[in-house]
Amino acid sequence: MTKLSVNINKIATLRNARGANNPNVVQVALDAERFGAQGITVHPRPDERHIRYQDVLDLSKVVTTEFNIEGYPDRRFMDLIKLVKPAQATLVPDPPEAITSNSGWDTIKHLEYLKDIVAELHSYGTRVSIFINPETKYFEPAKETGTDRVELYTEPYAVNFPKDKQAAIKPYVEVSELARQLGLGLNAGHDLDLHNLKFLKEQIPYLDEVSIGHALVCDALYYGLENTIQMYRRQLEV
Ligand SMILES: CC(=O)[C@@H](O)[C@H](O)COP(=O)(O)O
Numbered sequence: 572m573t574k575l576s577v578n579i580n581k582i583a584t585l586r587n588a589r590g591a592n593n594p595n596v597v598q599v600a601l602d603a604e605r606f607g608a609q610g611i612t613v614h615p616r617p618d619e620r621h622i623r624y625q626d627v628l629d630l631s632k633v634v635t636t637e638f639n640i641e642g643y644p645d646r647r648f649m650d651l652i653k654l655v656k657p658a659q660a661t662l663v664p665d666p667p668e669a670i671t672s673n674s675g676w677d678t679i680k681h682l683e684y685l686k687d688i689v690a691e692l693h694s695y696g697t698r699v700s701i702f703i704n705p706e707t708k709y710f711e712p713a714k715e716t717g718t719d720r721v722e723l724y725t726e727p728y729a730v731n732f733p734k735d736k737q738a739a740i741k742p743y744v745e746v747s748e749l750a751r752q753l754g755l756g757l758n759a760g761h762d763l764d765l766h767n768l769k770f771l772k773e774q775i776p777y778l779d780e781v782s783i784g785h786a787l788v789c790d791a792l793y794y795g796l797e798n799t800i801q802m803y804r805r806q807l808e809v
Pocket residue numbers: 578580581613614616641663670671672702760761782784
């Protein structure tokens with residue numbers, strides 16, 4: 572079964588637009604779980620443009636599905652994970668000024684660094700996932716870091732899907748098979764939506780988890796959050 576983890580970054584974006592507490596990020600997370608979310612994902616960026624570190628502390632007290640915290644493993648992030656001990660920490664190589672996540676790790680260049688980070692996160696009892704591009708050269712080094720899972724960076728898939736879905740999925744199927752052979756758990760995320768998700772799941776049925784936020788929140792503006800979460804869940808029931 573592939574779990575749907577709902578990324579609520581953009582709920583916090585809307586909340587921050589007025590400086591008050593509407594929408595209430597904690598309440599949306601609880602409702603999302605009630606509506607069928609099998610995990611809650613947040614990405615507290617250093618500038619706190621959307622999810623704030625305090626949100627993470629507040630959410631950690633109430634989230635009952637899997638709590639997945641994404642981020643660059645700077646000291647503040649590592650101390651946050653040590654304090655919160657979420658089900659999963661997803662490491663992304665985003666520089667602070669990045670408008671969004673736009674690449675996976677160079678696990679060859681950063682192998683020793685990632686080994687230390689993964690070991691520290693494991694000492695906190697947290698499962699680790701590493702954001703990765705669909706390039707085979709990065710997968711054996713990813714395994715060497717000791718990570719439990721990798722998260723396929725799916726923006727290239729989403730961009731190419733409308734043009735040629737078979738070409739778009741090809742590298743992802745190739746690296747997923749390799750990940751499986753290496754004993755790596757497999758997550759996927761970034762720019763997944765109601766158009767491209769079902770085909771991804773059909774072609775990579777053993778995905779452990781997809782984390783989806785931007786498109787899901789946009790869809791919820793038209794279909795409502797409960798209906799939207801259930802629409803995304805149905806895309807994963809192939
Ligand atoms: C790692 C990834 O692709 C997303 O989870 C990321 O959290 C999106 O960040 P923004 O919501 O800031 O665009």
